[in-house]
Amino acid sequence: MQPSLSSGIIRAIQLADNAAMAGVIRQVMTEFGAVGEGYSINDPEVDFLYEAYQSPGKAFFVIEHERQVKGGAGIAPLKGGDPGICELQKMYLLPSIRGMxxxxxxxxxxxxxxxxxxYQQCYLETVKRMEKAQQLYLSFGFRPLPGPLGNTGHYTTDAWYVLDL
Incomplete structure (x- = not known):
């Protein structure tokens, strides 16, 4: 299913989207200073998102705006967590489509x-300096947590949230 948006579409990631989505992730994470060890920018799947999200229980979607991939996000089982908990992963949007x-x-x-x-719950982790993203998560009913869940390997995050589905 491809939800239609007035200014683009949300669709499942395709193999041809790998490079564009890796570029989005790197640009946004650099914009917020989220580079170096312990950040998801260094995850091996950043360059192979299509392949990484083909397993059961996983899905990744991109935002195509003006015929270009300008954002995306995925759902996957929380690594090292309860099987009923998924993680919202790699949700990043380029500045040109934010606020729309x-x-x-x-x-x-x-x-x-x-x-x-x-899944019964959705977990996410981020950094406090991504203030607009946190406002979005809170508006959806995500609750702040005192610390991380699971074992994502992203030890540099400093904001954690969970939502009952």
Whole structure:
């Protein structure tokens, strides 16, 4: 299913989207100073998102705006966590599409898919300096946590949230 947006579409990632989505991740993480050890920018799957999200219980979606991939996010089982908990992963949007409601639509879609996959909770981790993203998560009912869940390997995050699905 491809939710139609007034200014683009949300669709499942395709093999041809790997380079563009890796570029989005690197640009946004660099913008927020989230580079170096312990950040998801160094995850091996950044360059191979299509392949990384082909397993059961996983899904990754991109925002295509003006015929270009300008954002995306994925759902996957929380590594080292309870099997009923998924993680919202690598949700990043380029500055050119922020404030248009596309991130909200992407999050709605990811949470719908998580429910369909049978998850009971959705976890995410981020950094406090990504203030607008945290406002979005809170508006959806995500609750702040005192520390991380699971074992994602992202030891530099400093904000953790969970949502009952």
């Amino acid at each position: 409601g596309l991130g909200k639509q992407l999050l709605v879609h990811c949470l719908e898919v998580a429910r369909k996959l049978g």
